Amino acid sequence: MTARELTTGAAINEALAIAMRSDPDVIVLGEDVAGGGDRSKAGVEEMGGVLGTTRGLVGEFGMARVRDTPISEMGLLGTAVGAAASGLRPVAELMFMDFLGTSLDPLLNQAAKLRYMFGGKVRVPLTVRTVSGAGMRAAAQHSQSLYWITTGIPGLKTVVPSTPADAKGLLLAAIRDDDPVIFCEAKGILNQTGEVPEGDYEVPLGKAALLREGSDVSLIAFGATVSVAQQAADALAGEGIHADLLDLRSLSPLDEEAILRTLEKTGRVVVVDEATPRCGIASDVAALCVDRGFDFLNAPVKRVTAPHTPVPFSAVLEDAFMPSAQRVLDAVAELG
Amino acid sequence: MDFSRESSIEIYRRMRTIRGFEDKLQELVAAGRIGGFLHLYAGEEAVAVGVCAQLRETDLVGSTHRGHGHCIAKGVDVKGMMAELFGRATGTCRGKGGSMHIADMDCGMLGANGIVGGGIPLVTGAALTAQIKQSGAVAVGFFGDGATNQGQFHESLNMASNWKLPALYVCENNGFGEFTPTEFVVPVRDIADRAASYGMHALIADGMDFFDVYEKAAVAIERARRGDGPTLLECKTYRFYGHYVGDPTPYRDKEEAEQWIQNRDPLELFEARVRESGVVSGDDLREVDGEVERLLRAAVEEAEQAPQPDPEADLTSDVYVSYPT
Numbered sequence: 001m002t003a004r005e006l007t008t009g010a011a012i013n014e015a016l017a018i019a020m021r022s023d024p025d026v027i028v029l030g031e032d033v034a035g036g037g038d039r040s041k042a043g044v045e046e047m048g049g050v051l052g053t054t055r056g057l058v059g060e061f062g063m064a065r066v067r068d069t070p071i072s073e074m075g076l077l078g079t080a081v082g083a084a085a086s087g088l089r090p091v092a093e094l095m096f097m098d099f100l101g102t103s104l105d106p107l108l109n110q111a112a113k114l115r116y117m118f119g120g121k122v123r124v125p126l127t128v129r130t131v132s133g134a135g136m137r138a139a140a141q142h143s144q145s146l147y148w149i150t151t152g153i154p155g156l157k158t159v160v161p162s163t164p165a166d167a168k169g170l171l172l173a174a175i176r177d178d179d180p181v182i183f184c185e186a187k188g189i190l191n192q193t194g195e196v197p198e199g200d201y202e203v204p205l206g207k208a209a210l211l212r213e214g215s216d217v218s219l220i221a222f223g224a225t226v227s228v229a230q231q232a233a234d235a236l237a238g239e240g241i242h243a244d245l246l247d248l249r250s251l252s253p254l255d256e257e258a259i260l261r262t263l264e265k266t267g268r269v270v271v272v273d274e275a276t277p278r279c280g281i282a283s284d285v286a287a288l289c290v291d292r293g294f295d296f297l298n299a300p301v302k303r304v305t306a307p308h309t310p311v312p313f314s315a316v317l318e319d320a321f322m323p324s325a326q327r328v329l330d331a332v333a334e335l336g
Numbered sequence: 337m338d339f340s341r342e343s344s345i346e347i348y349r350r351m352r353t354i355r356g357f358e359d360k361l362q363e364l365v366a367a368g369r370i371g372g373f374l375h376l377y378a379g380e381e382a383v384a385v386g387v388c389a390q391l392r393e394t395d396l397v398g399s400t401h402r403g404h405g406h407c408i409a410k411g412v413d414v415k416g417m418m419a420e421l422f423g424r425a426t427g428t429c430r431g432k433g434g435s436m437h438i439a440d441m442d443c444g445m446l447g448a449n450g451i452v453g454g455g456i457p458l459v460t461g462a463a464l465t466a467q468i469k470q471s472g473a474v475a476v477g478f479f480g481d482g483a484t485n486q487g488q489f490h491e492s493l494n495m496a497s498n499w500k501l502p503a504l505y506v507c508e509n510n511g512f513g514e515f516t517p518t519e520f521v522v523p524v525r526d527i528a529d530r531a532a533s534y535g536m537h538a539l540i541a542d543g544m545d546f547f548d549v550y551e552k553a554a555v556a557i558e559r560a561r562r563g564d565g566p567t568l569l570e571c572k573t574y575r576f577y578g579h580y581v582g583d584p585t586p587y588r589d590k591e592e593a594e595q596w597i598q599n600r601d602p603l604e605l606f607e608a609r610v611r612e613s614g615v616v617s618g619d620d621l622r623e624v625d626g627e628v629e630r631l632l633r634a635a636v637e638e639a640e641q642a643p644q645p646d647p648e649a650d651l652t653s654d655v656y657v658s659y660p661t
Contacts (some may be wrong), residue, residue, distance in 0.1 A: 064468055070498070075491025086445065086466060086475075088394060090461075105488070110453050110458060117437035118447065119430030120654035154655050179658035198628020206660040253660050281412055304591060 003165075003195040005188065009053045010127070011196045012166035012185065015171040016054065016091065018200050020061050023089060026175060029067040030093025030129075034058040050095055051131065051190065060068070072301040074104035077128065081111045083181070084126035091175055097132040097146045104149075111180040112155030126180040132160075133224050133274055134311045134322050143187070143311035143318075145275035146225075150182040151251040152279070157181040158206055158251040164194040164224035166249060169203030177205060186274070187301070189223025205294070207252030214242025217332055218262040218269045220285055222248040225272040225304075225323055232328035241296060251281055259285060260293050267298035270331045272323050277305040302331040339548065341620075344610045345390060347546060350619055351381040351603050352628045353414060358577070360632050361404075361421065365581045369640070370421055373450075377405030379544075379576035382431045382602035383508050384409035386549025387476060387569075390557050395463040396444045398455035398474045401436045402508075402575070403448025406478050411443040417634035424642035431645045435617075446475075450631040453479060453486030456505070463503035463566070472559045476504045482513025483529050490534075493568065497534040498595050500565035500624070504556045506545060510575045515587045531568035543573030546601045547609065574600065 006014070020086035028036025033054040035046035038098035058066040069076040073094060075085035092105060111124050134143040151158045157179055159168040167185070211226070212233055221229040226247050233243040244262045248255065252300045263269055269289050273282040288303045304323045312318050339347070358378040363371045377384070380402075388397065388409035399406040401403060407417060412428060420427030420438055428438050439447030446462060449455035459477030466473040483489055484507060495504045507527045511518055524530060531538035541552040549571055556567035574596040578585040585593070610616050645651075 007403020025469075043631060067499075070489035070491070070494055072495065074488055075460070075495055078454075078488055079461040079495060080493065082398070082446070082458035082475075083464045083468075085441075085458065086462040086465040088465045095560055105451055105454055106457060107455075110449075112445065113437075114439075115657070116654050117429060117433040117441040117508070118441070119428070119432050121429070121439065122441050123657055155661075157656070177657075204660075256661075 003197045005100055005193045006010045006164050006190050006196040007193050007255070008164040008167045008185065008189045009051060009191065012053050012171055013053050014054065014196070015168040016057060017060065019058065019091070019172055019302050020065065020176040022200065025087065025089045026091060027065045027067065027083070027088055028054060028057055028091045028093070029069055029080060031071055031076070031095050033093050034063060034066045034068045036228060049093065054093070062118065073099045074105060076112065077137035078106035079203045080126055081106045083320055084124045085114055085122050089125045091129060091177060093132040094128055097130040097145045100146055100149060107154055107156065107180070112153045115292040116155060123178045124180050125178045126153060127174045127183055128180070129183045129185060131187060131190070132184040133188055134318055135187045137313060137315060138311040138319060140310040145181065145252055147184050148280045148305060151281065155180070157253065158184065159205060160184040160186060160251060161249060161250065162189060162223055162247050164192065165196045166203050169194055169201050170205065170249065171206050172234045173202040174201065176202065182203070184223065186223035187225070188274070192227070205250045206257035208249055208255035209247045210258070212243065214244050215266055216241045216243060216268070217335065218244045218246060218266045219272060219328065220246045220248065220259065220262070220269060221272040222251065222281070223274065223276050228323055229272050229328060231325035232332070235329055236332060242314040244292055256288055256292070259288060263289050263293045264296045267296055267323050268335045270302045270304060270335070272304045272328055273322055274306055276308050278308060279302060280305060285305065299335040302334060304328050304331050339610065339615060341615050343617050345620060345624060347385060348606060348610070349624050349628065350409055351546070351606060352624055353631070354381045354384065354408045355509065355603060356628045356632050357404055357408060357414065358399070360636065362577065362581060364636070372434050373580040374556060374573070374605060375402040375579065377402050377579060378566070378579040379596070379602070380406055380508055380510060380573045382507065382545065382546040382549050382606070383571045386546045387553040387635060388525055389550055390553045391474070391476065394443060394471065394473050395460065396446050398446040398459035398462070398475070398657055399448045400455060400483070401448065401450050401452065402439060403436065407438050407440070407444065407445055410445045412445050413436065413632060415635040416636055419639040419642050422639040422642065423644070425645045426638055426642040428649065432650070435654070453483040453488040456488050456492045457477065460496050463496060463501035464499070465575060466502050467499070472561065474502045474504060474557055478506045478508060480513065481507060481509040481511070481518045481522065481527055484522060484530055487515070491604045492653045493531070493534045493536060493566070494567045495545055497536040498561065500563060500643045502563070503561040503566040503568060504553070505558055505568045508569045508573050509570055510573050512579065512588070514579045517531045527536070528568055528570040536565040537565065537570045539567060541571045543571030544602045544605055546602060546606045577628050628660060
C-alpha cells in the first residue's frame, strides 16, 4: 500500500468515504455535516462540518445518507441510536465533545445499555465522532477532553487516535464494530499531517502501539499528548535517558497487557493526559500499575494532566493548562 | 366499523391479557413474590391494543416505563415477560432488563424505557432506518403526557416532521406526570396542540375507546406509510393504579378516579359495543377470561420454577458484542 501525507482531518474524511462506499447501511448525520445549504441547487458552497471534515461526502452519497440535523444534540444522538438498533450503521457527529452536556442520555442510558438490558438481543453499531481537547483558544465550553466520562460507561467503547494513519484505521474499525464507539478527534492532531496508507485498512480497537523503545522510563500517552511525550522522549534521549513510549489509542477497551509490559521493562511510569486529573485516564492507568504491576514499580507512578480547572481562553493560560514536554521532563526528573 | 367474531375475540383477548397481567403483578408485589419498580398499564389497554392492531410484525414500537401493555399488544410472549419480572434466566431479557426494559426485537418491540422520553428518539431513529432502507415499516413511539415536557420529545418531533419520517407518536395522556396533574405543568389545552410547533399532523382519540384509537391510528399509519410524514396522536386515558405499584395516590380526586374506573373501563366499553353489535356473546368473552387466567397462572408457576441467571456467566455477558481483554 502506498502512502501520502494527509492531515488527520483528511484521513478521517477518507475513512468515512471508504466506509460509506463499502456498506450502504453507513450513514453520516450531524449538525452541518452535509454543508448547511441545499445541495440540490448548483453553486451552493459545501461546508462539510464546522471543521470541514465531512466535506465532499454529500456529493458522492447524497442527502439521504449525509444528513444535516437541527442543532439538537440529544435528538440527533438518540435518533442515531434508534437507527443503529434497527439496522443502519450510523456515524453521528457531536460537533464538540463539550456538547455531551446537551446529549448524554442517548449514550449513557440507551446506546450503552440496550444490549445488556435486552439480554443480548440487539446490536448498536453506532459511531459518534467528536472533537475534543484544548488548543484552539475555544475556551471552557468548546475545549474539554471528556473521554473519561464515556470510558467509564460500560457498554461504550472510546477511541482517541494520535496520528492521521491511526485516525483512518481506527475510524474504519469503529464504524464496522458492532458496539457503540465514541471516536475522539483531539484538536491537537486534527491539522497535523502524517503518512496515511491508501485504501481500506483497519487498526483494531483495544491495541496500544509502542512508538519508541527504551528501558529507562515508560511514557504513556494518547491523542494529542503523544506528540508532547515524543518531544519529551527526544529531550531525554539527549541526556542519555531512553523512554518507552506507549500510545494507548483505545481507552475502552484498554490494552492493559501492553501497559504492564512496558512497566515491567522500565519500572517507571509517567502517564500524560490532556484531560483534568480527577477520575481520569491517568489515574486509571496509575491504579492498574499499582494493582497489577506493583512488583515491577521502582518509583511512584506520575500523572501529567491538566489542572482541576475549566479550560481558559487566554493563550497564555491555555498553554499553561495543557500538558507540556517540560512538565513530562519534570515528572521524569522526580522519579529519580 | 364492523369487526368479525374472530378479530373481536382477539382484540378482547389482548386487552384482557394486559389487564390480567397487571392485576396479577399487583397481587404478586403485595405478596412479596416479586420486586423492582413496577408501573402498571391497567386502564390504558385500548391505546396499546388499538394502535398495535394496525401494525405489521415488521413495524417497530418503542415504549415507556409503563410498558407491559405495549409489549403484550405487539406480541411479546407473556410467559417470557412474567419470567423476566421474576428476574429469571428464561425471561424475555434473560433477567437483565426487568419491568422497565422488556424488549424483543423479534416482534418489533424496541423496548420499554426507564427514562421518561428516552424512547422517543429511538423510535425516530427506527423511522429513519425505515425511510433510508425503504422498508415500508412504520415506527411507533408510545409515551405519557409527562414525556412531552422533555427535550427529547421536542427534538425528535422537530426532526421527524422535517424529514417526513414514517413515524407515529402516541401520547397516552393519563392526566398525571407521576403525581403532578398534567394541567399544572403543561400550558396548552391538549398535548396534540404541541404538534403545531413542528408543522406536524395531530389527532385526538378517546383513549378508553378501542374503536376510536383504532380508527385514528389507521389514518396516521396510512399517512406515514405513504410518505406524508408523522402524526402526533393524543389518546385521553387514565391509569387505574397509581404511578407505581404501592403508590397510595393521595394526590388524585377519589370521585374522579371512581368515575373513570366505573364508567370508562376500556374492556367494558369494548365488550358492550361488540355484544351490542351481536358478533360475540358474553359466553365467548367469559371463555377468553378463563383462558387468560389459566395462561397467567401457568406463567407465574413456570416463572417461579425457572432457573435463576448464573452470576458466573451472566453478570458480565452481553455488555458488548466483542470486547478484547
